Amino acid sequence: xxxxxxxxxxxxxxxxxxxxxxxxxxxxxxxxxxxxxxxxxxxxxxxxxxxxxxxxxxxxxxxxxxxxxxxxxxxxxxxxxxxxxxxxxxxxxxxxxxxxxxxxxxxxxxxxxxxxxxxxxxxxxxxxxxxxxxxxxxxxxxxxxxxxxxxxxxxxxxxxxxxxxxxxxxxxxxxxxxxxxxxxxxxxxxxxxxxxxx
Ligand SMILES: Nc1ncnc2c1ncn2[C@@H]1O[C@H](COP(=O)(O)OP(=O)(O)OP(=O)(O)O)[C@@H](O)[C@H]1O
Numbered sequence: 001x002x003x004x005x006x007x008x009x010x011x012x013x014x015x016x017x018x019x020x021x022x023x024x025x026x027x028x029x030x031x032x033x034x035x036x037x038x039x040x041x042x043x044x045x046x047x048x049x050x051x052x053x054x055x056x057x058x059x060x061x062x063x064x065x066x067x068x069x070x071x072x073x074x075x076x077x078x079x080x081x082x083x084x085x086x087x088x089x090x091x092x093x094x095x096x097x098x099x100x101x102x103x104x105x106x107x108x109x110x111x112x113x114x115x116x117x118x119x120x121x122x123x124x125x126x127x128x129x130x131x132x133x134x135x136x137x138x139x140x141x142x143x144x145x146x147x148x149x150x151x152x153x154x155x156x157x158x159x160x161x162x163x164x165x166x167x168x169x170x171x172x173x174x175x176x177x178x179x180x181x182x183x184x185x186x187x188x189x190x191x192x193x194x195x196x197x198x
Contacts, residue, residue, distance in 0.1 A: 001024060001025070001026055001027070001060075001061075001062045002024065002025045002026075002048065002059075002060075002061050002062075002070075002071065002139070002140050002172060003023075003024045003059070003060045003061075004021065004022060004023045004024070004044075004047070004048060004057065004058075004059050005022055005057055005058050005059075005060070006020050006021070006022055006056065006057040006058075006198070007020070007021040007022070007023075007044070007047060007054045007056070007057035007058075007059075008020065008021075008054060008055045008056040008057055009021075009040065009043055009044070009047060009052070009054050009055055010055055011043075016055075017040045017043060018039070018040045018043075018044070018193075018197060019197070020057075020197055020198050021040075021044060021057070021193075021196045021197055021198075022196060022198050023044075023048075023191075023196050025140065025172045025174060026172055027139055027140070027170050027171065027172045028167075028170035028171070028172060029172050029173070029189070030163070030166070030172075030173045030175065030186060030187045030188065030189075031172075031173070031174050031175070031187055031189045031190070031191060032174075032175050032176075032177065032183030032184075032186065032187035032189065032190035032191065033174055033175065033176045033177075033190075033191055033192075033193065034176075034177065034178065034180065034183065034190065034191070034192050034193070035192050035193030035194065036193070037178075039193045039194070040193065041144070041176050041193050042144055042176070044193070044196075045073055045142045045144050045174070045176060046073070047059065048071050048140075048142060048174075049069060049071040049072065049073045049142060050069045050071065051073070061139065061140075065137050065138075065139060066096075066136070066137050068095065068096070068136035068137065068138070069136075069138075070138055070139040070140060071138060071139070071140045071141075071142060072133040072136050072138040072140070072141050072142070073133075073141075073142045073144060074126075074129055074130055074133050074141065074142070074143045074144065074146045075129070075144055075146075076144055076145035076146065076148055076149065077149075078117075078122065078125040078126040078128070078129045079117060079118070079122070079125060081129055082117045082125070082128075082129065083117075084116065084117050084118060085116070086116070086117075087113065087114055087115065087116055088112050088113050088114070088115055088116075088117070088120070088128055089113040089114065091117070091128065091132060092113070092128065092131060092132050092135060094132075095132045095133070095135040095136045096135035096136055096137060097135070098113075098135070099135065102131045102134055102135065103131065105161050105164075105165070106127040106128075106130060106131050106158070106161060107127065108124075108127055108128060108131060112124065112128070122149055122150070123149075123150045123151075123154050126146070126147070126149075126150065126158070127158065130146075130158065130162060134165060138171060139171065139172065140171065140172040140173070140174070141166065141171055141172070141173045141174070142173075142174045142176065143162075143173065143174070143175050143176065143177075144176045145176060145177055145178070146158075146175075147159065147182075148177070148179075155182075159182075159186060163186065175187060
């Protein structure tokens, strides 16, 4: 179980972005999160994944599988999520042992492994980032506008593959999106960020 209890957060010098946010997710659960632009969804995702510390409140995560953080984030802009000076092989290898089945599932070609991130398209690089996330063997994944910049056919194919693995491994998944139809298709439970404020 991932539990965020009474989280407050403010960026330095700014008024509080949010106060008293409470959220929980079980492993294997798939939850959609919507909310006004600028309300703090991405910031909250960073807190859950350990990139930011809350000003008040606590995060507790029951299960830890390995050395990597048990909550892994997949960002909207993959080019900002990787070291541009590292070849794809190194980017993936840092997360865990490169697994050929994963490369096949996400249609990652062997020749890409020797390229740098800017030598892949946005969609290709996003698939690399998804595989990197899975190689870290997370208990929870947060996908923050993960497929917003992809064409509809690629979106469907990526979500089908990722959800198959998420279900196989009973990973908990929080999907942040403004796309109501996408969330309705993927999630039984859809929350708005306002509903998390208690
Ligand atoms: N590093 C930062 N320093 C100061 N303010 C920031 C920083 N990062 C984000 N903010 C501000 O915090 C607020 C919340 O941003 P955040 O990205 O968490 O919102 P969001 O709900 O994910 O928005 P969107 O739906 O548009 O992606 C915004 O007003 C943003 O300008």
